[in-house]
Amino acid sequence: xxxxxxxxxxxxxxxxxxxxxxxxxxxxxxxxxxxxxxxxxxxxxxxxxxxxxxxxxxxxxxxxxxxxxxxxxxxxxxxxxxxxxxxxxxxxxxxxxxxxxxxxxxxxxxxxxxxxxxxxxxxxxxxxxxxxxxxxxxxxxxxxxxxxxxxxxxxxxxxxxxxxxxxxxxxxxxxxxxxxxxxxxxxxxxxxxxxxxxxxxxxxxxxxxxxxxxxxxxxxxxxxxxxxxxxxxxxxxxxxxxxxxxxxxxxxxxxxxxxxxxxxxxxxxxxxxxxxxxxxxxxxxxxxxxxxxxxxxxxxxxxxxxxxxxxxxxxxxxxxxxxxxxxxxxxxxxxxxxxxxxxxxxxxxxxxxxxxxxxxxxxxxx
Numbered sequence: 001x002x003x004x005x006x007x008x009x010x011x012x013x014x015x016x017x018x019x020x021x022x023x024x025x026x027x028x029x030x031x032x033x034x035x036x037x038x039x040x041x042x043x044x045x046x047x048x049x050x051x052x053x054x055x056x057x058x059x060x061x062x063x064x065x066x067x068x069x070x071x072x073x074x075x076x077x078x079x080x081x082x083x084x085x086x087x088x089x090x091x092x093x094x095x096x097x098x099x100x101x102x103x104x105x106x107x108x109x110x111x112x113x114x115x116x117x118x119x120x121x122x123x124x125x126x127x128x129x130x131x132x133x134x135x136x137x138x139x140x141x142x143x144x145x146x147x148x149x150x151x152x153x154x155x156x157x158x159x160x161x162x163x164x165x166x167x168x169x170x171x172x173x174x175x176x177x178x179x180x181x182x183x184x185x186x187x188x189x190x191x192x193x194x195x196x197x198x199x200x201x202x203x204x205x206x207x208x209x210x211x212x213x214x215x216x217x218x219x220x221x222x223x224x225x226x227x228x229x230x231x232x233x234x235x236x237x238x239x240x241x242x243x244x245x246x247x248x249x250x251x252x253x254x255x256x257x258x259x260x261x262x263x264x265x266x267x268x269x270x271x272x273x274x275x276x277x278x279x280x281x282x283x284x285x286x287x288x289x290x291x292x293x294x295x296x297x298x299x300x301x302x303x304x305x306x307x308x309x310x311x312x313x314x315x316x317x318x319x320x321x322x323x324x325x326x327x328x329x330x331x332x333x334x335x336x337x338x339x340x341x342x343x344x345x346x347x348x349x350x351x352x353x354x355x356x357x358x359x360x361x362x363x364x365x366x
Contacts, residue, residue, distance in 0.1 A: 071335045074101035077184060078334070081145055081226055082193035084112040085119075086128040089243055089290055089326050090193030095129070096327030098137040100335065102189065105180065107145030110171050111164035117142055143179065144171035147194055147222035150229070151175075173222075177229040186233045189334045192226055192242035195219040199257030212258035219262035224269055227277060227285070236282040239334040240273075242266055243326075244287045244345060246353050254303055267345050274343030284342035286333050291321040291349030313360045316351035 078097045083090040083106040090106075098104050108116050119125055120139070129136040146165075149155050149172045159165060170179050180187065196218035199211030223242050234240075247255045248263035270287040277283040292307040312318060329348045332338055347353045357364075 069337070071100045071331050071337060073097055073189075073331070073335060076101070076188040076334075077103045077105065077140075077186070078189035078191060079105045079107065079180060079187050079230065080191040080193060081107040081147060081222075082109075082191075082195075084108050084116050086125045087323070088193065089293060089323055090191070091128070092323035092327035093191055093193065093241075093330040094139070094327075095131065095137050096324065096331040097189065097191075097334070099131045099133075100331050104137065104139050105141050105143065105184070105187070106139055107143045107147075107176060110144045110146050110168045113142070113144050113168060141183065143176050144168040145173070145176050146171050147173055147226060148218050149173065150225050173225045173229050177226075177233065180230075181233045186235050187230065188235050188238040190226060190230050190234065190238070190240040191330065191334075192223040192240070194222050195243070195259070195262070197257040197259040197262065200255065200259050202256050204256055204258065204260075207257050212261070215258035215262045216265060219259065220265040220269060223266060224273070227273055227283075231277060231281050231283065234281055234283055237339075238281075239284040239286070239338070240277070241285075241330055241333050242270065242287045244270075244289045246289055246291075246347075246349065248289070250353075252307075270345065271343045278342055284333075284338070286338075286342060286344045286346060288326060288329055288333070289345050289347045289349065289353065290326045291315070291352055293321065293323055293326075310358075310360070311350065311352050314352060314355055314358050315349065316354065319350060321348075321350055 076097075078094070080090055080094050080097075082088075083094060085091065094104050094106060120142070126136060131137055149159075151172055151174045155172065165171075170176065197211070197215035199207050200215070202211065227240055230240075244263045244266050245255075246252070247260040248267050252260065267287055267289075270285055274285040277285050291311050292304055308321075312320065326348050329346060333341060333346065
């Protein structure tokens with residue numbers, strides 16, 4: 001309808017639809033069926049703002065009975081690996097899935113588990129738990145998880161003896177999958193929101209083999225392992241998503257330690273896993289290439305604020321990237337609305353990935 005409003009005299013439209021009266025009838029029907037009203041003039045709608053065309057509303061739908069095309073995950077169960085606070089993409093994805101009706105399970109890195117669960121109990125996350133309908137996101141269960149280790153036999157003695165792991169049990173990938181099966185039987189959605197590179201601040205030429213392989217293990221193979229162990233308890237028609245970054249295909253100086261390689265591997269694995277999981281379990285597999293966000297984890301690279309500023313200045317959409325926008329994209333990808341989408345890398349970065357020239361380059365001002 002926006003196209004018709006902006007270009008009302010396209011000959012091809014008249015040829016196809018017959019006359020302006022048919023166009024008007026088509027417009028009334030579309031307005032009635034979809035909730036989109038007619039608009040007297042072209043308008044642009046920014047994030048979290050309303051348009052001067054009162055009939056057009058762009059928003060995520062989570063309440064049953066609302067007009068529009070809803071994302072309905074009622075009756076679905078999601079396991080989100082990598083939630084340890086309330087300001088990262090993992091948390092935003094959990095909220096979006098909960099708003100759409102899904103039951104939420106999370107896996108939290110063992111050393112961060114006590115702080116996370118304590119903060120939940122004391123209500124420190126209550127404000128950020130609020131959903132569009134005013135209710136609070138409920139987390140059915142929090143599981144201790146360290147996705148670097150697949151089975152108990154993989155865990156070194158020094159890690160077992162580490163006081164940060166004291167009191168926790170069944171936190172390897174295989175054990176968590178088995179515990180979820182015992183607790184809930186099955187899941188429909190698997191989310192990988194994990195990454196770690198111990199030498200991320202080092203240039204690749206200065207990265208050790210151990211640091212490089214550690215980045216690959218924690219940031220990409222962990223997804224393979226999670227899907228490998230959770231696939232047997234995933235219901236056919238389910239979906240899995242991960243989070244990647246543009247450094248997989250573009251040079252981002254300072255994003256080192258093998259992390260760019262890990263993200264490239266993650267994207268390649270996404271395509272292979274889409275084939276294998278699709279054929280074996282009818283599971284779709286996609287990854288979201290998200291723009292920079294000032295989360296606690298992202299601050300480890302040391303210049304995240306500069307990356308956010310660079311994105312704001314140079315991206316086609318000159319606005320702040322919100323974690324909720326990544327969450328909403330994830331909700332779409334795991335929903336029936338994306339039933340034919342698999343093996344894809346979906347960019348949610350205000351379009352920064354499309355740019356070939358930095359607009360704020362000093363060269364352009366000379």
